[in-house]
Amino acid sequence: MSPPLHCLLTFEIKGSLLDMTTDNFHSNQRSAITLMRLLIGWHFLYEAAVKIFNPNWTAKFYLLSAESFTKPLFTWLASDGLITTVDFMNILCLAIVGITLVLGVFERLGALVGIALLLLYYFAHPAFPGASQAGTEGSYFLINKNLIEAAALYVIYLCPTGQYFGLRGFMSPASLKTSSN
């Protein structure tokens, strides 16, 4: 039976930020967030995969082309002593985000790692007025797709769905089961 409209639009936050759940969400709300989680997970996982299987890939030139006040940081990351580690960590983090989000396990950790990565990408080539936005296909003012995806990951962090659709359900079996609301 359908709930009243106000129940669809609001939910009660239980406890602290850390043990936030989507238990009180309508199943459609959860499905929508789950869908977003899967899409972002897919995106990260594929980015990780093409890099894992391409031994020549390196973030060096992306880092060296960084602009804005963060340029020294990225130039340092691209230095010969660091770049191998930076490349490895980038692929590892992309894979962690992709796998946790797609599988629905530790996805809150994955979401935080993803936010960190996306903010790094954002600040390497921020959508600031005057900065050249090489490699982007649209028009952006302050906000670009990296920032939007980071915001989406923040929603995923706040609204975990792995217990309803994902491996985490096996850790808390009651959650996996079909909910009636």
Add this chain to the structure above:
Amino acid sequence: MDDQNKSGKWSRRDMMKGLAGVPVVGAVLWAGAAKAAKQKESRENILNTLNINASAPPDSGPMSGDPIRLGIIGFGIRGPQLCRALGFATKDWLKSMKDAADKNPNDTRLSSFLEQENLNIQITAVCDLFDVRAQEAADSFSNDKVKVKIYKHHQELLDSKDVDAVVIATADHWHAPIAIAALAAGKHVYLEKPMTHGITETYALQEAVKKYGKVFQVGHQHRQTQSFVTARDVIEKKILGHISLVTANTNRNSDNGAWQYDIHEKANPNTVDWKQFLGNAPDIPFNAEHFFRWRKWWSYGSGLSGDLMVHDYDRINCVLKMGIPKTVVSSGGIYTHRDGRTVPDVMQINMEFPDFTTGSSREAGKEIGMTLVYSATLGNQYNRTTVLMGHDASMELGSDLVLYADSNSTRFKDMLEAGTVDANVPLYRYDPSANAVDGITSATSKYFADKGLLYTYRNGRRVDSTHLHMREWLSGIRNGTPVSCGIQEGFEEVMTAHMGGLSYKLGRRIEFDHAKNEIVPVDGHDLDQVLVAEMDNFV
């Protein structure tokens, strides 16, 4: 189903919801692997087909043994640069580079200089017509072991027993006379480009090199640039097919780029040997602007054709080995710097090679002949790359090298149809600087660096190509190894430049007679005179 859930058992639906992500992970990883494998296969296919050997020129021989004692003749702008390539920098330069590096950690000019190989030479003598500069060289390069001696006249320097070899970086009109005198005095010679200022003296210099048997190198340092060696391999493997057109360009838009150099405050008739500077040039009273900005007048310099076109011509000649053109037609004018100069600042030089071919992928006899177009302005800095245009592919050539297949190529027809080659995507890219971060500072430096004239790379490290070019000359002296820009290359370079200058001045086509090895005479004109005379005499 709900009943089963309430009893704590797993329904099929629950299991599916829990495990749904697992096949997705597998699918995405598979897709990523497949994409990478396809890219790798396509790349390897292309590379195997092209079989380009991206290699550096062979290292010149060892620098061991007794130090070679050098005399520097001409210490204006290029002279100090050549000395740095040899490992000797003035005190002022070292200080300014240290300040620059302190301000900007990416400025690697000082560290690159300090990391240069020691070439085991001594600078023992210097001659410059401006006392201040000669003194600066002597003060900076003298040390506990060697005191640099200043000579007022180049002949005194050449007569010195303390000099084994000389580096000549004077104004153009002194190149050949000093080089010939140096060879006659038994000195090895490193001579800046253009090799000569006139036609007759070019043959005299050629004779002197043959007669005295000393090691002679013309200062076209880009012959050391790694990408040009790779470009040569591309040509030899006939990847471009028949090249019908080559375009090379100069675009500079600064005072420095237009030879509007600083005039030293201490320059006056007492500190400058004006009479000696004039040499065979028209006798005029002391003129500081003519002395410091000599490139602006035909009497001492060679204009765009001799000053900058020679770089581009020789870059192409070291890749294609096409030699002197059959005909040359030039045009241009003084359109951006009407400051009293007589050499043009906008110039186009069309060089025809009707019998030249780089090989053809089509039926025999269909393709033959090539034009090299040099196009220059000193009033604009838009970056036009050097492009070699063949029937099968085009090659952009500079410090890096990029190949594009032609969409109507015969050689790549099958690959284009199969979609494994895309005419809009580089077929091949060779960037020897891929591992290096550069700190190029001025517009003129960037102009030269983009052309591969300033730096090249060895094992991922940036190296001054002039350093390698001078090393090659020193190795020729020490070990008898060959030089890459000797008298024949210099002859081809400078005769082409002279044809360009003559065509501009006479407003007509200039021909070269390959059988007689000379520029075809033009009725009523002494071509030597035409070449060095100021334009007022003609228009």
